[in-house]
Amino acid sequence: MSDYSDLLVERRNGVLYLTLNRPDRLNALSADMVAGLLTELGAVQHDDEIGAVVLTGSGRGFCAGGDVTRMRERNETASTAEAARVDQRIAQTRRGEEVTVLLHEMPKVTIAAVNGPVAGAGLGLCLSCDIRIAADTARFGTAFARVGYSGDWGGSYFLTHLVGPAKARELYFSAEMIDAAEALRLGLVARVVSASVLLDEVRAYAERIAAGPRIAFAYMKGNLNAAMHADLRTLLDREAVGQTLTSLTQDHKDAVQAFLEKRPPVFRGR
Numbered sequence: 001m002s003d004y005s006d007l008l009v010e011r012r013n014g015v016l017y018l019t020l021n022r023p024d025r026l027n028a029l030s031a032d033m034v035a036g037l038l039t040e041l042g043a044v045q046h047d048d049e050i051g052a053v054v055l056t057g058s059g060r061g062f063c064a065g066g067d068v069t070r071m072r073e074r075n076e077t078a079s080t081a082e083a084a085r086v087d088q089r090i091a092q093t094r095r096g097e098e099v100t101v102l103l104h105e106m107p108k109v110t111i112a113a114v115n116g117p118v119a120g121a122g123l124g125l126c127l128s129c130d131i132r133i134a135a136d137t138a139r140f141g142t143a144f145a146r147v148g149y150s151g152d153w154g155g156s157y158f159l160t161h162l163v164g165p166a167k168a169r170e171l172y173f174s175a176e177m178i179d180a181a182e183a184l185r186l187g188l189v190a191r192v193v194s195a196s197v198l199l200d201e202v203r204a205y206a207e208r209i210a211a212g213p214r215i216a217f218a219y220m221k222g223n224l225n226a227a228m229h230a231d232l233r234t235l236l237d238r239e240a241v242g243q244t245l246t247s248l249t250q251d252h253k254d255a256v257q258a259f260l261e262k263r264p265p266v267f268r269g270r
Contacts, residue, residue: 007036008058014051014210015203016044023059028067029096029121037099045106048269051210051217054202055103055129056113065120065143065153093152100128100154105225107218109209113202114189119143119177124153127162130221132188133202134180135195140188141177161228162187213255214269216246 008019018040020027027033044050057063103110103125112129120143126132142159144151151172159168163186171178180192193201209217219242227235246252251267258265 004032004036006030006033007040009036009040011050013207014049015206016040016047016050016053018053018055020055020057020063023057023061025067026061026064026117027057027059027122028064030067034096034099038095038102041099041102041106045102045108050108051212051214051269052206053103053106053108053110054113054206055110055125056199056202057115059116060137061116062112062114062118062138063122063125064117065122066147066149097124097153100124100158103128104130104154104158107221108214109206109217109221111202111206111209113198114138114140114180115195115198117141117177120149120151121153121155124151124155124158127158127188128154131190131205133198133205134183134189134192135198136180136192137195138180138183138189138192139177140180140183141175142172143175145173145175211267213246213249213251213265213267215249215251219243219246 004021006020006022008017008021010017010019018037020033022028022030022033041053044053109131110129112126112132114126114132114134116135116137117139118126119141123140123142126140142151142155144155156168156172159171163171167186170176178186180189183189184192191201223235223239223242226238230238250270251265255265255267
């Protein structure tokens, strides 16, 4: 177990499970939660024992984003001088946003188990994962317009890439909540399953990924991220490097032998 009050941490069968743990607030972000995510994600990207990361929420929600109650308290108590410290506020927000950078860029496959409503910064957190598997009870929304915010935690970046600029604008300006079926249709999630089996489905998927070719997956993820903005020649150069380096790994050699012998490969991350 972890030392965080708002984040549960578990390592099992090559998978790191991170559970947002403020169920009474639909797992709205807190300083403790963000600090825990930054620490755990920062450490696991260099952990050879972990091949996949699963992010989910406790209770009936995934993450409601910012804590609106905390926003009100801050607005009521902030002095003029405090409100004027714009640079500090920007820096604080930007530090927290590094969570989405880590989930998106780390050389591990990251999986969001979307167990319920997700909104605001929670949407950016969810969309920054490589794979999203949703319960049929999940709902998705940008939510920022409802509280006069413009948006943070990468939601505008990920949503635009996933659903296109026109639909991303509609979802941001309207703050409409969509259900799991619509999220699947739009390509926001990879699959939708019954809420009663969500964690079992995600666990099986994550353990399968963790048992796979971790070195190759790291290069794959880098290529796929680069493909979002790189030109063809740049990507071909990158692919040539990764393909050559993975061809030198013992995992590749063992997998080729296993293929020829018609048996499942065993990957050891070397």
